Amino acid sequence: MDSLDLSALSLARDWFAAGHAVWLVTVVDAWGSAPRPPGALLVLRGDGAVAGSVSGGCVEDDLVERVRSGGNGDRPEVLAYGVTSEQAARAGLACGGRLRVLVEPLRDTTWVTEVMDRVSRHERVRRTLSLADGSVSLATAGRDDTFSFDGSTLRALHGPRWRLLVVGAGQLSQAVATMALSLDFEVHACDPRDSYHAAWRIPGATLHRGMPDDVALALGLDAHTAVAALSHDRKLDDLVLLEALKSPAFYVGALGSRRNDADRRERLGQFDLSADQIARLRGPIGLDLGGRTPAEIALSVMSEVVAVRHGSPLARRRPLTEATP
Template sequence: MDTMDAQVLNAALQWAAQGHRFATVTVARTWGSAPRPPGAWMVVRHDGQVVGSVSGGCIEDDLIHRVTHGEFNGTAPLALKYGVTTEEANRFNLPCGGTLELVLEPSTDLTALETLRSLTHSGALARRTVDLTAGTTRVEPGERADTLQWTGQVLTTVHGPRLRLLLIGASQISRYVAPMAHALGYEVLVCDPREEYYASWDVPNSRWLPGMPDDVVLGIQPDVHTAIVALTHDPKLDDLALMEALRSPAFYVGALGSKANNARRKARLKEHFELQADELERLHGPVGLPIGSRTPPEIAVSLLAELTQVKNQLHQQPTVRSACTTPADGVSV
């Protein structure tokens, strides 16, 4: 679960323990240029306190006003739309064509939230389903193939560490990459067979995987939500891991090093491991966006910036384009 998701969930459970009433709001679908993606959520307390976000701020202001004035005093979840008309788009400062469809739960199921926290805190994926017709919410273990679904009556969202980052090498750079990646919502995995590195690894929110890097790559069964970065500078460790990573569905595979080192690395992978040209083309190296980084924290920023760029290009939610003057299906509430 990414940092913002966790903040929303923790606030909801804390408010419930303190006896506060609150509403939960989730972005179910967007059209055009929307400020927040489907799945983004927030909680609004009866006195106007807010944690999380579903837009750039104007929609939050409207929701706060409506919640604090008792508009949503029922218990059944309902759908809301913002930006259906040009007047609404201007009123709520939405971009041209931008429309949001939200699911609002006036009375959130606390048992479901507790289950959600239990699953995500254990490192598992959770699938949360809100059924507007039945007026129910359920949370159950999720699978990595699960995606956000919205039928107009049933909203299913996925929570937990959907993205994984495997770092090959417990280097100084890894010590900066790991906490930054955790803040970005990654489950951070670290592998380094060198005992001296294992003995000194004390970075929170990361999980150490023992064994040789190539075995670890195979063991985690990389999928399209997995990124793998080799940071040891040791071909005996990096090359074997990269061989398996480049043959996997991992959405990002990278290796630290200069352009010259990367060229030599590709030559080794081709000669000794018979990787094909299309597999070698998947290798990001030198890793990171060219921001002139020199120090370990700067390299970490560069690496994660490129990782974010690739992830957003590949995993972005499709939207249905509409002109400002073309209303979306349904009636605005």
């Protein structure tokens, strides 16, 4: 569940507390060009107000009509859209997309408050809903847990699945951290240099003051973690790379020019890294978007991270010039 869905869930709690009837609508299956993935959430109020989304808007319109006409019941139910050509046209899915959504009445918000509290502590939570009786239970979710629905039980995930470790706490790192947070990454920054700590002002990101290799080991880099070495201090950047390139981290990149990248790879080759491990390094870091400011470079870095995460083909990397710190 991303931050927009969490915001909708928080609003559902407020509406319920104000005395409104509230339903949660969750995408449980999506095929073709359906715009929202499984797990996406919409909150529907008894007077037709909505928060969040499950499609581009037309499915939402149909759901609003249902609630205004009294079509929503007091038990969870599954609705299908786009199954027939008539439904596809009516629901705005004529381009071929299909989706099923689960509509459940919100009966109690105790679990919502617990989810919000645990996610604020960077925990990942699994919510299990039984369609038979509408009961909800919560448990700690692992990073390998995924959303699932088998027709009788919904297992939805709340909280960040993806992590980013940034080495360096300078202006560029702050821009990258801010952008990563907006993309629903759990963000950790590491910089042992005291002179950079006072200017760190990124709410929601954790700043570590230890050495980068120690921080990387403590975090336990896994297949849902990206690492960006941005300190512009080769000693610090090399330390995290020595650990990250041996880990399952899905993305490992480092700031610098092509010349610096070649020198870095030569240095790394003097340690206990194989040629295949060194080849995992993405450098110069980021896609070549032509930008020079910290915010533009941060965009190029996070664009590459997201592309790698989704397995999308990458554009040309940054040019020969040194990236501006």
